[in-house]
Structure formats: C-alpha cells, structure tokens
Amino acid sequence: MAKASYNEARMTPVATHNQSVRQAHVSVQPSVPLYSYVDYFGTTVTAFDIQDLHTILEVEARSTVESRAAILERPINWGQIRDERLVDTYSEYLGATARTQLSHEALANAAAWPGQLDLHECARAVGDFVRTRVQYVPGATTVSSTAEEAWSRGEGVCQDITHITIGLLRTLGIPARYVSGYLYPSSDSDIGDVVAGQSHAWVEYFSGVWTGWDPTNGVGETENHIIVGRGRDYDDVAPLKGIYQGPSSSSLGVSVEMSRIV
Amino acid sequence: MCSVALMGMIFEDDSSGAWNEMFEAPGKPRPIYERLFAEIDRFDPAELLQRSDQLSHTFLDRGVTFAHSGEERPFPLDLMPRLLGAIEWDLLERGISQRVRALEAFLGDVYGAGQVFEDGVIPKSVVTTSSHFCRAAHSIEPPNGVRITVAGIDLVRDEIGKFRILEDNVRIPSGVSYVIENRRAMTQTFSALFSNHRVHPVDSYPARLLAALRLAAPYGIGDPVVVVLSPGVYNAAYFEHVLLARMMGIELVEGRDLVCRSNHVFMRMTNGERPVHVIYRRVDDDWLDPLQFRPDSVIGVAGLVNAARAGNVALANALGNGVADDKLVYTYVPDFIRFYLGEEPLIENVETFRLEDPDVLGEVLQSLDAYVLKPVDGSGGKGIVIGPQADEQTLTSVRDAIIMSPRNWIAQRPVALSTHPTLVDEQVSPRHVDLRPFAVSGGQGVWVLPGGLTRVALGAGELVVNSSRGGGSKDTWVLNDQLVAPRGPATDVGQPPRNAGVIPRQNDEYTDQEAEQ
Amino acid sequence: MSEQGMLSRLAESLYWIGRYVERADDTARTVDSYVHRMVEDPFNDEDATCRSLLSILGMPYEKDEPITRADMLQVIVYDVENPNSIAGAFSGAYENARRSRDFISSEMWIALNKTRNRLPQMESTARLLGPSSYLEYVRERTALLAGLTDATLSHDDGWNFLVLGRTIERIDMTARLLRGRVLSAEHAPDWLAFLRANGAMESFMRSTNELHDANSVATFLILDRLFPRSVLFSLNLADSCLFEIQPSGQRIASADMARQSLARARGRLDFMDSSQLLAQLPELLEMLEDTCLLVNDAITTKFFRHEDAVLWSSEGAL
Missing domain, CATH: 3.30.1490.270 (Dna Ligase; domain 1)
Incomplete structure (x- = not known):
C-alpha cells in the first residue's frame, strides 16, 4: 500500500539504424498523466506520479518495431582504438563503475587476449570466455548484484554476464556499453503467434561504430534483439525505477509478450 | 615579529612577505586607508574593545549565527573594515562578470551541444568524471537561459598585490547575509566613519536577487510565486535563508512544504495548495529529488527534477552547476573565457x-x-x-x-594571502584575508554586489579562511574615491570632524541614488 | 490575507509559539504563588504542596521519597528537556520561532532569542538567591513578547494562529489551576493570592461589591466578559481568531470542528447560574480541559496539513 509514488519507466524501444519504431505506447494503472522525455543516454523515459493510495502499479509498454540484423562493419585497428581523442570521447564507456568493477583475479585473464585478434574477434573471445566461466542460472543473482559478485559465484543471468564482459572489454581499452532490451525467442514461430519473450541485456563495443554482441547467447545483434536503451551499466537503463511512501512490501514482476507481424 | 606603536594603537608588523592591505610600509597607510587610519587611530583602544564586545553581543541577540557541530555560533565581525578603491573595484567587477558569463556559457554547453568538447577546449573526460557532473540535468533548459543566478567567486591577493581567482562557487554560494548584517552593524557602531567615506551600499542585494529570480519564471507566468527552499533549521546557513526570504518578502519553505503533482509544484497552505514557479534552492543536488538522486533524502521534493525539465518550475541555481566548481575544471576557465567570449581573462587564476x-x-x-x-x-x-x-x-x-x-x-x-590589520586578543595584528564577491544574473547582464565578503583567518599565519574553521569576517567597503572632495591639508586629519557620530543627511541621499542606478 | 492562507508548517509554528510563551508565563505566575505560600505558611507540608503543584501542571510525581522545593523547581522551572517547564517552554517557543523566523518580526525574534540566551545565567542566580527574580524575569519577557506580537506583527492569519495558541493554552492553564485550588485547597495559595497570581486582583476588586469569597473569585476568572485572562473572554477570542482565519464556510458552523467545540463550551458558561458555580466547578473544569484538547486536534487536522518529512522507499528495479 503506497500513499504516493514517483516513477520512471524505460521501456520504449529506441530508433537506430537497424531498428525503426513504428508505434510505441506506454500506459499505467492507476491511470495518471504521463510525461516523457529523452535522457542523457538517448533513452525514452516515461515519468509519472501517483498521489492516491494504491496497492498495485501496472506499467504496460506496447511497441511495434521493424528490425533487421546488424551488418558487421570492418573494425578499426588497435592503434586507432587507443587514439587519445577517441579515448576521451568514449571515456564514460572505458572507466569501471561500481557494477562493472572486477577484481585483479578476474582481470588477470584480460592480458592474453588482444594478441593477433581484431576488435570483433577479441570481443567474441571475451564474451565466450565469460560464458564458459559464468553459468547462466536464473535467480542466482539479483538486479542489484555486481559483476564481481557474479564472477566469484560463477553463476548469473544476462545482466551479470553483460556486466562482466563490459568490465573486461573496458580493461582492454575497448569502449563498451550496456544494452537493455527485449529478445524475441526464435525466428521460426508463425506470424501473429504471441510468444513469451524476455527482458534481455547485452553488450555494445566500439569498433569504429558501436557493434552489438550478446555474450549470454554467443551471438551478434540479430533482428530478434530489440534495443530499448544503452548506458554505462544497468543502473542507467533500469526498466522501472521509483520511490514510494508507505510500508516496504513491494514485489516486482515482469512479463514480456512478443509476436512477429511481418 | 616586531611591533610598531602608533598613536596609542599597536599595529603588529608583518614580516611574512604577504601583501598588507592597509600599510605600504610600517606606519604608512596606503592612500585609500589614510582617512580610516587617522580616524581609527583616534579611538581609545579600550573603547574599541568595548565596541567590539558590543558588536558580538548584538550578533548573538539577533541570531546572526552559523550552525557548527550542532551549535549556533556567531560569525565574528572584525571592526577594521577592508577597503577597496574605485579603480581596483572596477577591474574586479568586470573580471567577475566576465568569469560568470564564461561559466554560464560553459554550463549551457556541457548540458547541451557540447561544442567545448568538439573544439578540444577541455577533454570531455574531465567533465564526465567530475563528481558534480549531473546527467539528469542534461537538456533541461532554464526558461531565461540562466543557470548561474547567484555566483560567489573567491579571490585572494598575492604577494605583489595582484588579485587572483582562487575558486568558483556556482552551486549554492553562501555568505551574502554576513555582508548585509556586517554593514548594518558597522553603520550602527561606527556611523562617524561612514560620514567620511563614500561607501557603496550593499542593501540592494535582496531586491536584485528577487528581480533575477522573477526573470527565471517559466514561460507565460507573469507574476511568479518565488520561494526559498532551505534544508531546515539545522543547516549551517539557515540564518541566511531566513534573512533572504524575509528581505525578499517571499516564503521560506522546506522540502516537506512542497509537493509535485504531474510535474507541477505546489506548497501546502492552511487553505489548500498554491502553485510555485521559481525555487531559489539552498539544497544540494544530491538531496534535491529522491526520485533522481539519493532516495534517502528527506529534505528534497520527489519529482522536482522532472517538473523543472517540463518547464513548469525553475530551479535557481540550476542542477549540475557543480561541474563548474570542480577544481580541475577551474584550471580551464581562462580557456573558456577565450573560447566563449573571445576575451582575455581580466583576473588570472592562481x-x-x-x-x-x-x-x-x-x-x-x-x-x-x-x-x-x-x-x-x-x-x-x-x-x-x-x-x-x-x-x-x-x-x-x-x-x-x-x-x-x-x-x-x-x-x-x-600564495601568501594578503593580510589585514585585525583586532585579535586586544591587539591589532595582521591576519590573512580573502574576498568573496557575489554576482547575480537574471539573464540581462551580470550584476556584482559592490565589495563582498572578506573572510579573515583568526589564527596567526592561518591560510585557510573559512567560517567552519574559526574564521571571522570584515565589512568590505568599495569606495567611490573619485567623488571624495579634498579635505584640506593633511595636518587637518588629526582633528575630529565637527559632525562625528552623525551621518550627514546628504550622504544618505547620495547612497540612495546610487542604489537605484 | 485569509484568502491567501499561509504555509501550514508556519501556521503550526506560530500556534506553538503562542502556546509555549503563554505556558511559560502562566507557569511562572503559578510557581510564584505556590512558593510564596510555602514560605509564608509555617505549617505547610512541602512534600504535599510540591506533589499537588506537579500534578496540576500535568507532571505528577510518583516516587515515594519526599520531594523538596528545590526538586520541584528543577522539574517545573529549570528543566530545558521538559516542554512543560518554564525553560522547556521557552526552548519550545525558540525552536518554533527559528522555523518561522522569516515570518515573525525581528523584534519578536530578538526578544525571544535574547531571553533564551539569558536564561542559563538567570538560573545560576536563582539557584543562589531563590526563584523570584527568575520568575519575575520570565513574566516580564513574556509580557514583552505578547506586546511585540500585537504591536509588530500584522494582524493576519499568522497573528491569529499565534493568538489562538496563546488563548487555548491560557484556558487550559486557568482550568488546571482552578482545579488545583478546588481539589487540593490545603496546598494551594488562598483565593486572593490566586487572583494576584493571575494579575487579576485589581480588576476583580473593581468588578464586584460582593463578598470576596471562593465563588465570586471563580466566577470572575471563568465568566467575566471583560477580563482578558478569564475563560469566557478567551473562548470568545479563540472563536474570533478562527473566524478571521477562515471567514468563508461560516454558513455551516458544524463544518468547523474547532469552532463547534468552542461554541459548546461557551454555551455551558452562558447558561451557568453563577451562584452555583463552585459546586459544578470540578465537572466544568474537566469539560474545559477536554475542549482545549478537542480544539487543538481539530485545528491540527484542518490547518496543519503539511507532511512530516517523508521517508521514501525505493521500489527496487526490474
């Protein structure tokens, strides 16, 4: 039971080169006026406050998105990625945050990678490494877990695998950012079928252009990856955050339903 | 350290190599101080002490205090005023105005287009790693374009007498209440001194501030409701919040007096709620809105940042100004002046x-x-x-x-900060001073309050000048010295003026006119 | 002014300044008269008198060991932590004045601040020489504050809230003191001393040619229409303050709980047979104390709607 609450939802897909948003609509129960703006990271935010007593808060985001798989561009080389100007421009995606900080033990592996690999190969190698060392175990961690916690546990979810991959890439001097979005489970279900999708997280690293990589699934940014927002880590793009006045007894749940229409 | 006795008063000499504000050589006051020195020298030291005592009692009674470690302390006012000549002040005024205009342009750029990074004036990483860089402030455009409604720029004078900028304060600079109270106390205690000096008045500050705050109102609000938002009685500067609210004739509110509904801000009144349009906030960014920043803040107002983003309320000073106070950013300010204004800095950094x-x-x-x-x-x-x-x-x-x-x-x-004779332990000794002038802007040019707060470190040799570290302050007089008529041969200076103790009427009128210009 | 209303938090602070300053004044007057009685009456039972006074003032002493006059003074006069003591009431008034410092006049602020700064010193003197100089100081300062309130503050909503607080406290205190006088007369000052403590001696003498007995004194203190410390006078004043604060909505009196309670109390007094007053006094005084509580609660709910500082909880995140 909350007397009042103030909230921000980040659930609206962003328009990118490979993803155009045909329609996007967020609605809230209890019904209140919504305000939307684009934040520092370019994510569309829906903000609202509820002033009456309420026991349930329901946020529904409906979008129609046309997406296609990203085409892999030729990467810039290691010299270019260490260019002083480039490093300064992307410095926010090179420094560790509390979420992405890793211990020396975890970072010890980083030294081996660049070798003869180009940026794409390196990002994949890092992602694959993380996936072999950290098992995907739903419920093993919480939304507030850090990369280091998941690393030492050896288990985590996509959020943790992404945080760890980001932490390692940044250590290698590759700008990397956290992507929050939805994943359509398979391409072979029929048009119009409603299937259970999921909230998902993956990585974008800079290789001349921002390039997606999904370390949890070991794939690139396919047409099934719908991007909502990017940030330094999860906290910049949390799908829903808010505060309320009242006894602390909130429980959160999320469900994602997706269907192909073309 | 040697002492020179001069006509009864003992002015302890300084041998620290620092610039002495009052004396150019032992016993020889600088020209602008000549008259003051002659006057003060006539006072019986015992009387001076008595007046000093009386002053501190007045301050305690009036509650002119700052809170320190949970205790209300008076901010000691030293009887010896600090004098600035007209020519010197002219330079400071232009230099501060220039500085504020450049910082304003920088902040607008940082939270907007980012041209300053494109052109390589300052590395972007310096800004993004500043602890006061506020991503939530991005693209919040103040209705009148002003992010720095109030600035307090700290200056020191170096060994050769040159003023330098020590730091910029464009978040929530405080101290102006002491400027106002010090002047009030000094005119009461030493009315005779004022009759012989043309001192620029400081009492127009609240009116200037209110005018600037009104100019910050959201679009379409002709007669805005302006409030002062204070963290509450336990804040060190609470006295100042009260003084300003009172002198501007507006409400002093705390976070719990305000509520945001759908991005509009209201204050809770006995007969309902009243809309609020401009908030002169004296609460730090971190505590201002529990939705955006610290959720444990009980002195903020939930939803305030989005109300400002939606353009329904204006925050003065704006969110995220602290990035300009960052001392690494400070080192780039001279470059900002060249980049945004195409001018050379009038006052250099340390x-x-x-x-x-x-x-x-x-x-x-x-x-x-x-x-x-x-x-x-x-x-x-x-x-x-x-x-x-x-x-x-x-x-x-x-x-x-x-x-x-x-x-x-x-x-x-x-920098060996300049020293100024100061009454310490029944004796006049040199103590280090700095200067914090205050600048106010509503978007129609920057106005600088004549003088500002001279803070004095009361410990001998102490170089950090701050109220929370046992500092005091001085009344700061900006003299309109060109307008002072010659007073006859120097031998006359020793004679008490016939009207000692009375402020002549024409002086009042003069200062009133001055305030209106 | 009333159309505009005022900040709820500010209104509450002003109301409490009114209450606390009045409390300090009334307590000083009462303590003075009790101490006087103890000193003058050789047969006085110090322990019982102290207990009686403490109980009247709402701070009953429940320990078995006897209480001395010095102990009693510590509790009722000097204890800053106790909001019912004189020093505590001043401290309460000061804290509320700090919060409303942008509203009250500088002169009121300075008077209050000065008093608070001076009290510790007055206390040291009083511990050596007896409480009378302290109590006299308190009466002077509260009178000064009351005068400054009326003379330097616009008589707007803020002033009305302050006077309302002062008035409610005064009714409450008068009722308590009369109860003490009636229920444990053997410890209380006699009726004339009681009048004197209320500053009512001369007014009373001029108001009546009747016998100066208990009934006529009680009648004067409760039913006199002109004496500003009488209960009836205070009830009328409280009502007019509330009327000024909210002139609209007067059509339906019952919509206003506070005014309703005041009207009910006044109705009782209006139809009172003054010759029977003494007999009905205990019940009447209880009714008055209840009225004060009801009015206090009603205005708190109605006008002081501000929230206490809200502690927000984080929803957590998905």
Whole structure:
C-alpha cells in the first residue's frame, strides 16, 4: 500500500539504424498523466506520479518495431582504438563503475587476449570466455548484484554476464556499453503467434561504430534483439525505477509478450 | 615579529612577505586607508574593545549565527573594515562578470551541444568524471537561459598585490547575509566613519536577487510565486535563508512544504495548495529529488527534477552547476573565457597544476611540501593540505590519496594571502584575508554586489579562511574615491570632524541614488 | 490575507509559539504563588504542596521519597528537556520561532532569542538567591513578547494562529489551576493570592461589591466578559481568531470542528447560574480541559496539513 509514488519507466524501444519504431505506447494503472522525455543516454523515459493510495502499479509498454540484423562493419585497428581523442570521447564507456568493477583475479585473464585478434574477434573471445566461466542460472543473482559478485559465484543471468564482459572489454581499452532490451525467442514461430519473450541485456563495443554482441547467447545483434536503451551499466537503463511512501512490501514482476507481424 | 606603536594603537608588523592591505610600509597607510587610519587611530583602544564586545553581543541577540557541530555560533565581525578603491573595484567587477558569463556559457554547453568538447577546449573526460557532473540535468533548459543566478567567486591577493581567482562557487554560494548584517552593524557602531567615506551600499542585494529570480519564471507566468527552499533549521546557513526570504518578502519553505503533482509544484497552505514557479534552492543536488538522486533524502521534493525539465518550475541555481566548481575544471576557465567570449581573462587564476599529466604528477610528488594540495570537489577548505605547513604524516597520506586518483586532486603554488590589520586578543595584528564577491544574473547582464565578503583567518599565519574553521569576517567597503572632495591639508586629519557620530543627511541621499542606478 | 492562507508548517509554528510563551508565563505566575505560600505558611507540608503543584501542571510525581522545593523547581522551572517547564517552554517557543523566523518580526525574534540566551545565567542566580527574580524575569519577557506580537506583527492569519495558541493554552492553564485550588485547597495559595497570581486582583476588586469569597473569585476568572485572562473572554477570542482565519464556510458552523467545540463550551458558561458555580466547578473544569484538547486536534487536522518529512522507499528495479 503506497500513499504516493514517483516513477520512471524505460521501456520504449529506441530508433537506430537497424531498428525503426513504428508505434510505441506506454500506459499505467492507476491511470495518471504521463510525461516523457529523452535522457542523457538517448533513452525514452516515461515519468509519472501517483498521489492516491494504491496497492498495485501496472506499467504496460506496447511497441511495434521493424528490425533487421546488424551488418558487421570492418573494425578499426588497435592503434586507432587507443587514439587519445577517441579515448576521451568514449571515456564514460572505458572507466569501471561500481557494477562493472572486477577484481585483479578476474582481470588477470584480460592480458592474453588482444594478441593477433581484431576488435570483433577479441570481443567474441571475451564474451565466450565469460560464458564458459559464468553459468547462466536464473535467480542466482539479483538486479542489484555486481559483476564481481557474479564472477566469484560463477553463476548469473544476462545482466551479470553483460556486466562482466563490459568490465573486461573496458580493461582492454575497448569502449563498451550496456544494452537493455527485449529478445524475441526464435525466428521460426508463425506470424501473429504471441510468444513469451524476455527482458534481455547485452553488450555494445566500439569498433569504429558501436557493434552489438550478446555474450549470454554467443551471438551478434540479430533482428530478434530489440534495443530499448544503452548506458554505462544497468543502473542507467533500469526498466522501472521509483520511490514510494508507505510500508516496504513491494514485489516486482515482469512479463514480456512478443509476436512477429511481418 | 616586531611591533610598531602608533598613536596609542599597536599595529603588529608583518614580516611574512604577504601583501598588507592597509600599510605600504610600517606606519604608512596606503592612500585609500589614510582617512580610516587617522580616524581609527583616534579611538581609545579600550573603547574599541568595548565596541567590539558590543558588536558580538548584538550578533548573538539577533541570531546572526552559523550552525557548527550542532551549535549556533556567531560569525565574528572584525571592526577594521577592508577597503577597496574605485579603480581596483572596477577591474574586479568586470573580471567577475566576465568569469560568470564564461561559466554560464560553459554550463549551457556541457548540458547541451557540447561544442567545448568538439573544439578540444577541455577533454570531455574531465567533465564526465567530475563528481558534480549531473546527467539528469542534461537538456533541461532554464526558461531565461540562466543557470548561474547567484555566483560567489573567491579571490585572494598575492604577494605583489595582484588579485587572483582562487575558486568558483556556482552551486549554492553562501555568505551574502554576513555582508548585509556586517554593514548594518558597522553603520550602527561606527556611523562617524561612514560620514567620511563614500561607501557603496550593499542593501540592494535582496531586491536584485528577487528581480533575477522573477526573470527565471517559466514561460507565460507573469507574476511568479518565488520561494526559498532551505534544508531546515539545522543547516549551517539557515540564518541566511531566513534573512533572504524575509528581505525578499517571499516564503521560506522546506522540502516537506512542497509537493509535485504531474510535474507541477505546489506548497501546502492552511487553505489548500498554491502553485510555485521559481525555487531559489539552498539544497544540494544530491538531496534535491529522491526520485533522481539519493532516495534517502528527506529534505528534497520527489519529482522536482522532472517538473523543472517540463518547464513548469525553475530551479535557481540550476542542477549540475557543480561541474563548474570542480577544481580541475577551474584550471580551464581562462580557456573558456577565450573560447566563449573571445576575451582575455581580466583576473588570472592562481597557478595550478593538473596531476593527470604523469610528468607534472611526478614533479609535484617529488616536492609535495612546496605545494598546496586540494581535492577537486572540496569546498569550505575541506581536505586542503598546505605543503609548507604540513607534517610528514599528512604529506604521506595525501601522497597516497593523490597516487590513488590524480584526477581528484590539484596542486597549487602557495600564495601568501594578503593580510589585514585585525583586532585579535586586544591587539591589532595582521591576519590573512580573502574576498568573496557575489554576482547575480537574471539573464540581462551580470550584476556584482559592490565589495563582498572578506573572510579573515583568526589564527596567526592561518591560510585557510573559512567560517567552519574559526574564521571571522570584515565589512568590505568599495569606495567611490573619485567623488571624495579634498579635505584640506593633511595636518587637518588629526582633528575630529565637527559632525562625528552623525551621518550627514546628504550622504544618505547620495547612497540612495546610487542604489537605484 | 485569509484568502491567501499561509504555509501550514508556519501556521503550526506560530500556534506553538503562542502556546509555549503563554505556558511559560502562566507557569511562572503559578510557581510564584505556590512558593510564596510555602514560605509564608509555617505549617505547610512541602512534600504535599510540591506533589499537588506537579500534578496540576500535568507532571505528577510518583516516587515515594519526599520531594523538596528545590526538586520541584528543577522539574517545573529549570528543566530545558521538559516542554512543560518554564525553560522547556521557552526552548519550545525558540525552536518554533527559528522555523518561522522569516515570518515573525525581528523584534519578536530578538526578544525571544535574547531571553533564551539569558536564561542559563538567570538560573545560576536563582539557584543562589531563590526563584523570584527568575520568575519575575520570565513574566516580564513574556509580557514583552505578547506586546511585540500585537504591536509588530500584522494582524493576519499568522497573528491569529499565534493568538489562538496563546488563548487555548491560557484556558487550559486557568482550568488546571482552578482545579488545583478546588481539589487540593490545603496546598494551594488562598483565593486572593490566586487572583494576584493571575494579575487579576485589581480588576476583580473593581468588578464586584460582593463578598470576596471562593465563588465570586471563580466566577470572575471563568465568566467575566471583560477580563482578558478569564475563560469566557478567551473562548470568545479563540472563536474570533478562527473566524478571521477562515471567514468563508461560516454558513455551516458544524463544518468547523474547532469552532463547534468552542461554541459548546461557551454555551455551558452562558447558561451557568453563577451562584452555583463552585459546586459544578470540578465537572466544568474537566469539560474545559477536554475542549482545549478537542480544539487543538481539530485545528491540527484542518490547518496543519503539511507532511512530516517523508521517508521514501525505493521500489527496487526490474
């Protein structure tokens, strides 16, 4: 039971080169006026406050998105990625945050990678490494877990695998950012079928252009990856955050339903 | 340290190499101080002490205090005023205005287009790693384009008498209440002195501030409701919040008096709620909106940032201004002046070293005891290490801190701050002073309050001048000295004026006119 | 002014300044008269008198060991932590004045601040020489504050809230003191001393040619229409303050709980047979104390709607 609450939802897909948003609509129960703006990271935010007593808060985001798989561009080389100007421009995606900080033990592996690999190969190698060392175990961690916690546990979810991959890439001097979005489970279900999708997280690293990589699934940014927002880590793009006045007894749940229409 | 006795009063001499504000040589006052010196010298020292005592009682009774460690303390006012000549002030006024205009342009750029990064004036990483850089402030455009409604720029005078900028305060600079109260107390205690000096008045400050705040109102609000938002009675500057609210004739509110509904702000009244349009907030960014910043803040207003973003309420000063106060950013301000204004800085910075450069860092670490070391996000003298005065242990720990994060420190060449005769322990001794002028802007040019707050370090040799570290203050007089008619031969100076103790009427009229211009 | 209303938090602070200053004044007057009685009456039972006074003032002493006059003074006069003591009431008034410092006049603020700064020194003197100089100081300062309130503050909503607080406190205190006088007469000052303590001696003498007995004194203190410390006078004043604060909505009196309670109390007094007053006094005084509580609660709910500082909880995140 909350007397009042103030909230921000980040659930609206962003328009990118490979993803155009045909329609996007967020609605809230209890019904209140919504305000939307684009934040520092370019994510569309829906903000609202509820002033009456309420026991349930329901946020529904409906979008129609046309997406296609990203085409892999030729990467810039290691010299270019260490260019002083480039490093300064992307410095926010090179420094560790509390979420992405890793211990020396975890970072010890980083030294081996660049070798003869180009940026794409390196990002994949890092992602694959993380996936072999950290098992995907739903419920093993919480939304507030850090990369280091998941690393030492050896288990985590996509959020943790992404945080760890980001932490390692940044250590290698590759700008990397956290992507929050939805994943359509398979391409072979029929048009119009409603299937259970999921909230998902993956990585974008800079290789001349921002390039997606999904370390949890070991794939690139396919047409099934719908991007909502990017940030330094999860906290910049949390799908829903808010505060309320009242006894602390909130429980959160999320469900994602997706269907192909073309 | 030798002492020179002069006509009854003892002015302790200074041999620290610092610039003496009052004397050009022992016993020989600088020209602008001549008259004051002659007047003060006539006072019986016992009487002076008595007046000083009376002053501190007046301050306690009036509650002119700052809260320190849970205790209300008066901010000691020293009887010896600090004088600034018209020509010198003209330079300071233009220099401060220039500085504020450049910082304003910088903040607009940082939270907007980012041209300053494109053109390589300052590395973007310096801004994004500043602890006061506020991503939530991005693209919030103040209705009148002003982010720095009030600025307090700290100046010091170096060994050769040149003013330098020590730091910029464009978050929530405080201290102006002492300027107003000091003047009120001084005119009561030493009315005779004012009759012989043309001193620029300071009492128009609240009216100037209110006018600037009204100009910040959201679009379409002709008669805005303006409030002062205070963290509450336990805040160190609560007295100032009260004084300003009272002198501007507007409500002093706390976070719990306000509520945001659908991005509109209201205050809770006995007969319902009233809309609020402009908030002169004296609450730090971090505590301002529990939705955006610290959720544990009980002194903020939930939803305030989005209300400002939606353009329904204006916050003065704006969110995120602290990035301009960052002491590493400070080192780039002269470049901002050139970049945004196409002008050369009128007042220079204190010589400062950026420790992110490994060569500079190495050099500084080699001889830490030759530098002043400052944390980039400190204010109020917090965390400052004065190399030449620091012990081994302090130097070791500051060395570790710097090596750990060079971004968070700067090193400065020590400046022997100028000294001013100050009444300490029944004797007049030189004490180090600085100067914080205040600038107000509503978007139609920057207005600088004549004078500002002269803070004095009461400990002998103490270089950090701050109220929370046992500092005091002085009334600061900007003299309109060209307008002072010659007063006859210097031999007359020793004679008491016939109207001692009475402020002549024409003086009042003069100052009134001055205030209106 | 009333159309505009005022900040709820501010209104509450002003109301409490009114209450606390009045409390300090009334307590000083009462303590003075009790102490006087103890000193003058050789047969006085110090322990019982102290207990009686403490109980009247709402701070009953429940320990078995006897209480001395010095102990009693500590509790009722000097204890800053106790909001019912004189020093505590001043401290309460000061804290509320700090919060409303932008509203009250500088002169009121300075008077209050000065008093608070001076009290510790007055206390040291009083511990050596007896409480009378302290109590006299308190009466002077509260009178000064009351005068400054009326003379330097616009008589707007803020002033009305302050006077309302002062008035409610005065009714409450008068009722308590009369109860003490009636229920444990053997410890209380006699009726004339009681009048004197209320500053009512001369007014009373001029108001009546009747016998100066208990009934006529009680009648004067409760039913006199002109004496500003009488209960009836205070009830009328409280009502007019509330009327000024909210002139609209007067059509339906019952919509206003506070005014309703005041009207009910006044109705009782209006139809009172003054010759029977003494007999009905205990019940009447209880009714008055209840009225004060009801009015206090009603205005708190109605006007002081501000929230206490809200502690927000984080929703957590998905």
